[in-house]
Amino acid sequence: xxxxxxxxxxxxxxxxxxxxxxxxxxxxxGAGGVRxxxxxxxxxxVAELGYVPNQAARSxxxxxxxAVAVVIAEPETRVFADPFFALQLRGISxxxxxxxxxxxxxxxxxxxxxxxxxxxxxxxxxxxxxxFSLHLDDPLPGLIQGASVPxxxxxxxxxxxxxGRTRAQGPGVVYVDCDNRGGARxxxxxxxxxxxxxxxxxxxxxxxxxxxxxxxxYRDVMGEVPGGYDSRLLAESDFTPxxxxxxxxxxxxxxxxxxxxxxxxxxxxLGALRVxxxxxxxxxxxxxxxxxxxxxxxxxxxxxPLTTVRQDIEEMGRLMARLLLQVLSGGRAQDTPEAPxxxxxxxxxxxGLILPxxxxxxASA
Amino acid sequence: xxxxxxxxxxxxxxxxxxxxxxxxxxxxxGAGGVRxxxxxxxxxxVAELGYVPNQAARSxxxxxxxAVAVVIAEPETRVFADPFFALQLRGISxxxxxxxxxxxxxxxxxxxxxxxxxxxxxxxxxxxxxxFSLHLDDPLPGLIQGASVPxxxxxxxxxxxxxGRTRAQGPGVVYVDCDNRGGARxxxxxxxxxxxxxxxxxxxxxxxxxxxxxxxxYRDVMGEVPGGYDSRLLAESDFTPxxxxxxxxxxxxxxxxxxxxxxxxxxxxLGALRVxxxxxxxxxxxxxxxxxxxxxxxxxxxxxPLTTVRQDIEEMGRLMARLLLQVLSGGRAQDTPEAPxxxxxxxxxxxGLILPxxxxxxASA
DNA sequence: GTGAAAGCGCTAACAC
DNA sequence: GTGTTAGCGCTTTCAC
Numbered sequence: 001x002x003x004x005x006x007x008x009x010x011x012x013x014x015x016x017x018x019x020x021x022x023x024x025x026x027x028x029x030g031a032g033g034v035r036x037x038x039x040x041x042x043x044x045x046v047a048e049l050g051y052v053p054n055q056a057a058r059s060x061x062x063x064x065x066x067a068v069a070v071v072i073a074e075p076e077t078r079v080f081a082d083p084f085f086a087l088q089l090r091g092i093s094x095x096x097x098x099x100x101x102x103x104x105x106x107x108x109x110x111x112x113x114x115x116x117x118x119x120x121x122x123x124x125x126x127x128x129x130x131x132f133s134l135h136l137d138d139p140l141p142g143l144i145q146g147a148s149v150p151x152x153x154x155x156x157x158x159x160x161x162x163x164g165r166t167r168a169q170g171p172g173v174v175y176v177d178c179d180n181r182g183g184a185r186x187x188x189x190x191x192x193x194x195x196x197x198x199x200x201x202x203x204x205x206x207x208x209x210x211x212x213x214x215x216x217x218y219r220d221v222m223g224e225v226p227g228g229y230d231s232r233l234l235a236e237s238d239f240t241p242x243x244x245x246x247x248x249x250x251x252x253x254x255x256x257x258x259x260x261x262x263x264x265x266x267x268x269x270l271g272a273l274r275v276x277x278x279x280x281x282x283x284x285x286x287x288x289x290x291x292x293x294x295x296x297x298x299x300x301x302x303x304x305p306l307t308t309v310r311q312d313i314e315e316m317g318r319l320m321a322r323l324l325l326q327v328l329s330g331g332r333a334q335d336t337p338e339a340p341x342x343x344x345x346x347x348x349x350x351x352g353l354i355l356p357x358x359x360x361x362x363a364s365a
Numbered sequence: 366x367x368x369x370x371x372x373x374x375x376x377x378x379x380x381x382x383x384x385x386x387x388x389x390x391x392x393x394x395g396a397g398g399v400r401x402x403x404x405x406x407x408x409x410x411v412a413e414l415g416y417v418p419n420q421a422a423r424s425x426x427x428x429x430x431x432a433v434a435v436v437i438a439e440p441e442t443r444v445f446a447d448p449f450f451a452l453q454l455r456g457i458s459x460x461x462x463x464x465x466x467x468x469x470x471x472x473x474x475x476x477x478x479x480x481x482x483x484x485x486x487x488x489x490x491x492x493x494x495x496x497f498s499l500h501l502d503d504p505l506p507g508l509i510q511g512a513s514v515p516x517x518x519x520x521x522x523x524x525x526x527x528x529g530r531t532r533a534q535g536p537g538v539v540y541v542d543c544d545n546r547g548g549a550r551x552x553x554x555x556x557x558x559x560x561x562x563x564x565x566x567x568x569x570x571x572x573x574x575x576x577x578x579x580x581x582x583y584r585d586v587m588g589e590v591p592g593g594y595d596s597r598l599l600a601e602s603d604f605t606p607x608x609x610x611x612x613x614x615x616x617x618x619x620x621x622x623x624x625x626x627x628x629x630x631x632x633x634x635l636g637a638l639r640v641x642x643x644x645x646x647x648x649x650x651x652x653x654x655x656x657x658x659x660x661x662x663x664x665x666x667x668x669x670p671l672t673t674v675r676q677d678i679e680e681m682g683r684l685m686a687r688l689l690l691q692v693l694s695g696g697r698a699q700d701t702p703e704a705p706x707x708x709x710x711x712x713x714x715x716x717g718l719i720l721p722x723x724x725x726x727x728a729s730a
Numbered sequence: 731g732t733g734a735a736a737g738c739g740c741t742a743a744c745a746c
Numbered sequence: 747g748t749g750t751t752a753g754c755g756c757t758t759t760c761a762c
Contacts, residue, residue: 007488007489009754010756010757011755011756019732019733020732020734021733021734021755021756021757022733022734022757022758023731023732025756025757025758026732026757029757033732034731034732035731035732038731038732052487052488053488053755053756054425054489054754054755054756055488055490056420056421056422056424056425056754056755056756057425057738057755057756057757058756058757059421059738060419060425060738060739060740060754060757061737061738061756061757061758062738062756062757063738065421067469070470085451086450086451089470090472090474093470093474094474097472097481102469102485102490103469103470103471104432104467104469105454105458105469105470106468107454107459107462109458109459116462120467122417123372123417123418123420124372124417124419125420241666270666301606301635374738374739374740375739375741376740384749386739386740386741386749386750387741387742387748387751388748388749390740390741390742391747391748398747399748400747400748403747403748418740419739419740421738421739421740422738422739422741422754423740424740425738425739425740425741425753425754425756426739426740426741426742426753426754427740427741427742427754428754
């Protein structure tokens with residue numbers, strides 16, 4: 001390993017440019033108020049010495065770290081089985097990078113990890129946090145509140161809505177989500193519009209709001225069509241292919257007359273598709289099938305290719321980061337950043353930014 | 366957003382415990398040499414005040430950051446299409462966490478990102494770096510060398526081997542890889558052992574050493590069997606399903622008599638499988654097929670399930686982190702950490718740690 | 731506009 | 747053993 005020679009300091013730059021440390025600091029931080037010839041000399045010295053500010057020293061006085069924690073709380077392997085997580089990360093990374101912030105990744109694997117992460121966040125090592133994959137019973141929100149770290153959630157947090165737990169942070173909570181309910185409605189409406197009368201739904205893991213919201217969307221539409229809603233057409237699952245298979249078998253056994261399925265996500269649809277084929281049901285002729293997510297590696301690869309509801313995952317990540325940085329720089333969360341056309345920022349009480357979804361027609365419905 | 370009240374300092378703890386700052390520091394850092402009753406009083410004060418050391422202040426004097434950068438240089442979407450990346454990350458995260466280090470994620474998307482990352486690494490913001498997905502023409506190694514940051518590579522770096530570029534860092538380079546060549550040999554031997562005489566190979570992207578090594582393994586075995594090696598049985602591809610399809614078509618057109626295929630990875634095998642089915646070749650009856658990686662979400666889900674070469678991706682990540690931390694704490698890279706049984710640490714010139722692979726038999730071969 | 735000087739919170743000599 | 751003290755490299759009043 002090469003010997004790490006000590007890097008040049010502000011002092012060194014000042015000496016070389018023949019000015020004071022204060023002046024160098026001003027130039028480096030673009031504070032202005034420095035006459036051009038001087039500034040130029042400083043820039044020159046910086047370049048010659050290859051000066052890079054010492055972030056630790058800077059943080060010590062500014063109390064800012066230019067760093068944001070990304071907390072992924074997914075003990076299960078699910079997150080790792082689909083590119084969801086990677087895409088969000090990519091969006092986040094882009095935005096943070098653009099605003100010169102670093103991304104500190106905190107993965108939560110086991111139960112004790114919660115304490116560790118909470119301690120880290122409370123330790124004031126980062127300026128803010130981006131938190132994902134919350135389940136209804138997740139202790140994280142409480143811990144985060146205790147740490148009093150500015151936070152933006154990915155996906156509408158479950159508490160405050162359902163169970164009676166820590167709902168203290170109800171209003172004031174900032175999150176970014178896609179229009180799960182609207183997307184589900186669009187999917188089911190499409191199936192109904194195709195003339196399908198017996199539309200089933202395989203839910204996601206119902207301890208996550210995305211699953212609940214998609215189920216609600218399904219109910220919205222099925223409730224409208226005469227004789228549409230039938231609880232036997234509902235099978236609870238967990239967002240996985242295996243879960244999709246199980247649920248599809250169950251549905252087929254219970255309601256052999258079903259002629260369409262709206263699956264909570266593409267992975268679930270994949271499982272359902274396998275069972276449908278196995279049982280000799282043709283898709284979409286006998287049974288029309290729609291997924292959710294538009295995970296290209298799945299939806300485009302199935303046979304037939306999957307009709308599904310697209311959400312812009314990378315954009316969600318980017319928006320989360322943008323929102324957080326905005327909060328950090330003193331902006332109110334409500335002042336939504338240039339939200340993409342079609343997204344919704346409900347007035348109150350939560351500061352949620354909802355991205356639009358879009359039905360993508362392929363061959364399965 | 367809750368007001369972030371200023372955290373208690375060493376000073377405050379010292380005052381409360383009625384000792385000096387130095388003593389508190391000793392206790393907090395487990396330096397020893399503090400009499401028990403005193404130490405206990407300090408611990409008490411720490412607990413009561415909820416004291417957490419200020420990492421910035423600490424770094425400023427120790428020049429250590431307890432942070433490691435993970436650099437993922439994959440402009441293409443490939444990394445995001447498979448769980449490889451997530452698994453490595455998980456292994457890395459576990460090890461870093463266990464040793465109380467943070468993970469700073471640096472994603473490289475475009476060409477200018479290289480400069481940014483290089484600047485960051487050179488800035489001395491992290492103690493070391495873990496670098497992935499290097500292609501032969503990647504400028505990163507050179508930049509990293511310039512930054513003189515202790516680094517461990519994921520996968521054998523390509524330079525120094527093939528092209529005449531920056532091979533300066535040849536010896537001294539530390540990396541972790543799996544036994545690509547050995548795994549490939551095992552796969553091809555298995556096919557040959559099955560009585561297949563016309564074994565084709567679909568390569569990965571040949572600007573990555575993993576692809577080259579697997580190809581070498583294939584050649585090793587085919588060179589041994591009489592009349593085995595035939596360059597027409599080789600199709601170059603890129604580790605993707607689409608690439609696998611293309612290559613499989615090409616092979617089938619060129620050598621209709623082939624009776625086995627070794628694909629460079631599972632994704633490629635997936636594409637090949639589709640084409641084989643489309644062309645009416647039964648797997649494994651007519652054509653035996655083997656992949657590489659044992660990516661469960663692929664290998665277990667295909668029809669028939671894929672025989673493949675398993676590598677322990679998470680373990681690779683964990684090992685990379687362990688190696689780096691060891692180097693950072695002054696250990697020589699050669700003193701390989703408790704390497705899992707079966708792994709190899711070549712004496713010289715590179716300090717590479719090679720993890721074993723294992724053939725996993727399923728139904729496709 | 732520019733410089734001098736006072737810390738930010740911590741560790742590590744060095745005294746005692 | 748324990749306390750005292752001198753910085754680590756930077757930003758930021760406050761004079762000039």
